[in-house]
Amino acid sequence: MEKGTILIVDDEKEIRDLVDIYLKSDGYDTMQACDGLEAIKLLEENDVDLIILDVMMPNLNGVEACLKIREMREMPIIMLSAKSEDIDKILGLNMGADDYLTKPFNPLELVARVKSQLRRFHKFSKKVDVLAEDNNAIHIDDLVINLETHEVILGDNLLKLTPTEFDILALLGQSRGKVFSIENIYESVWNQEFMTSDNTVMVHIRKIREKTEENPRNPRFIKTVWGVGYKIEK
Template identity: 40%
Template structure:
């Protein structure tokens, strides 16, 4: 079976060039052209490797990466015109496995792709069979499905942003733990916390508006004044 590669690149000429070259090398390549298409592709099929541009429409590369890493460990190779060390570090800290800067040699790109796939194959060679396990959390009337990034309440879909979902999943998967704002910020934003309470307050407020019966009297996300937040008891 051919190695399955997902290419998320909004420049059609670059996408066609990379995809055609990799196909000649024996890979099966699926092309998407914005972050939302990429997320849909990852959710619908298992890939051996993702090639990810950072500057994407609709959902940028870093947001795509954070979202994917909530539930998926597929290797990710960033391909980007950004040549700043900070961007490289941020991409790697968000869960990317390697980084190559445009313009790049197709020979070098292919070598890196093959090396990453070899490493992945080597480390997983002892696994005889991988069973698909649906990771679903049920909290009160909420059902949180980590595999397809969906949340329902009484069988009604609730549309959450990536950060709202990550905050909810963080609390729901640690029902007895109290999270300070610093803990939440570092876990969800993957950045150092500099007392940026407004960002967290806005996300918590919006999340409560979507999942609580009465956001003024929340049952799912409890505030511990002066400390932080925790999941309500059900």
């Protein structure tokens, strides 16, 4: 049984073929694209569960492609880049990526991240009430987090959150009043061990606030508990 379809987007055929071999050996179906334009065309014609997206590509690079893909689909995106500086990682995450891996990488680590992203995405996409009987939505003032449809509504507006942004918001919303450290959030959402220098969670929190708050510097929903972490108040 196929675990899902993964779209591998990289202008280096050797990397595409290497990742393809490892994913197929683990039971995934795969498709390949050599640049962002080809990737978008494939997405318009096929169902894809996750995208592995290189940053540096001709025609349409990974950052530009990520922005366009986010207008079309909500599946997880893992970005690949030869650049290791924090600013490049933050840029990728800001554009809507869910995870980031620096080249050269261990293919087994990439497969592990694919599994983690799909497991997390499917967990929150299931039509199962994880709060209480017959209640599949979290209401916080005029903010509604629907765990069944994976939608977030603020007032009359449907917000466009990435899968990871949704998962963080749902995690905090399901345990209102509880303070989550950055490490707690990372390990709960990404299902990976937290690295002390990793600023991924902070970037995602900032993006959530930009989408949910009138004034992100004075947030109504996700509060910062200085020196501890984040919470949504009761």
